[in-house]
Amino acid sequence: MTQRSSSLRFAGLICALAFVLGVVSPVLARAASKLKVVTSTTDLAEFAAQVGGDRVEVESIARGYQDPHFVEAKPSFLLKLRRADLLITVGLQLEIGWLPPLITQCGNRNIQAGAKGYLDTSQFAEILEIPAGIVTRAMGDVHPFGNPHYWLDPENGRRIARGIATKLAEMQPQDSAYFEERFQAFSKRLDEAQKAWDAEMKPFRGRKVVTYHRSWPNLTKRFGLEVVGEIEPRPGIPPGPRHTVEIIQMMKRDNVKVILVEPYFDLKTPNAIARETGAQVVVLLPSVGGEKEATDYFKLFDYDIALLTRAFQATQ
Numbered sequence: 001m002t003q004r005s006s007s008l009r010f011a012g013l014i015c016a017l018a019f020v021l022g023v024v025s026p027v028l029a030r031a032a033s034k035l036k037v038v039t040s041t042t043d044l045a046e047f048a049a050q051v052g053g054d055r056v057e058v059e060s061i062a063r064g065y066q067d068p069h070f071v072e073a074k075p076s077f078l079l080k081l082r083r084a085d086l087l088i089t090v091g092l093q094l095e096i097g098w099l100p101p102l103i104t105q106c107g108n109r110n111i112q113a114g115a116k117g118y119l120d121t122s123q124f125a126e127i128l129e130i131p132a133g134i135v136t137r138a139m140g141d142v143h144p145f146g147n148p149h150y151w152l153d154p155e156n157g158r159r160i161a162r163g164i165a166t167k168l169a170e171m172q173p174q175d176s177a178y179f180e181e182r183f184q185a186f187s188k189r190l191d192e193a194q195k196a197w198d199a200e201m202k203p204f205r206g207r208k209v210v211t212y213h214r215s216w217p218n219l220t221k222r223f224g225l226e227v228v229g230e231i232e233p234r235p236g237i238p239p240g241p242r243h244t245v246e247i248i249q250m251m252k253r254d255n256v257k258v259i260l261v262e263p264y265f266d267l268k269t270p271n272a273i274a275r276e277t278g279a280q281v282v283v284l285l286p287s288v289g290g291e292k293e294a295t296d297y298f299k300l301f302d303y304d305i306a307l308l309t310r311a312f313q314a315t316q
């Protein structure tokens with residue numbers, strides 16, 4: 001038997017097998033057509049899973065309790081990216097310190113910036129704090145295209161989910177009705193959740209807060225809170241004594257009683273400021289998976305709003 005006929009026979013066998021599997025097991029056939037989606041953060045993974053349902057396989061590179069500006073690159077990330085059909089990123093340079101080299105090194109042409117399998121969701125969202133002038137290093141880690149922590153407004157969550165649903169439908173047109181239906185269900189659920197969150201936060205509109213990093217402009221805007229200062233003297237720059245004293249004076253003067261801190265920052269300075277000012281430190285979650293209770297986008301807001309309302313009540 002020649003090499004060629006044996007390989008032909010083998011190919012025939014594979015076809016027959018695929019046919020049998022397709023007939024007896026639609027589940028297996030479905031598994032073969034699942035889009036492999038990799039996201040930079042857990043929040044984007046959550047939106048992709050919400051609208052993609054069982055037609056996608058979603059994995060996030062960063063964990064929800066990690067600082068998304070600084071993720072340590074691991075070889076396993078390259079493998080994930082190599083087999084991905086779609087890469088979804090936050091953009092606005094949030095991942096600039098770690099993602100671009102992974103994208104170039106993974107050798108997957110389809111997910112390079114600008115390719116069909118690359119989606120930057122900042123294009124769908126309302127972006128705040130876009131710098132008016134020229135951005136220099138002296139300003140700290142300022143993101144020149146605006147604040148990248150935009151997913152922390154449910155309205156932006158809806159827009160991101162919408163954008164992802166459209167992208168999934170473009171990549172897998174046979175499932176477009178399914179993705180649309182899933183998006184509509186997500187959006188409806190978000191409407192209802194948002195009514196409850198707005199009602200819970202309503203008594204605290206206008207309250208002033210200090211935050212560690214500028215992670216919260218979209219969240220505070222949505223719920224009518226006012227950020228009056230940051231513990232970081234400039235974005236990405238650790239707190240120093242002079243700035244800390246200024247923050248303490250300002251908090252005393254303006255009667256600011258709540259300090260919001262992301263889970264990956266040292267609590268030493270926030271706690272010291274709280275002792276001086278009688279304020280409460282609230283470790284608020286910026287991302288899904290930041291704590292084990294925050295298993296999805298809805299639970300993330302449930303968690304954060306419960307902490308916020310408790311802190312505002314305690315410091316009336």
Ligand SMILES: [Zn+2]
Nearest residue numbers: 069213214215
């Ligand atoms: Zn940031």
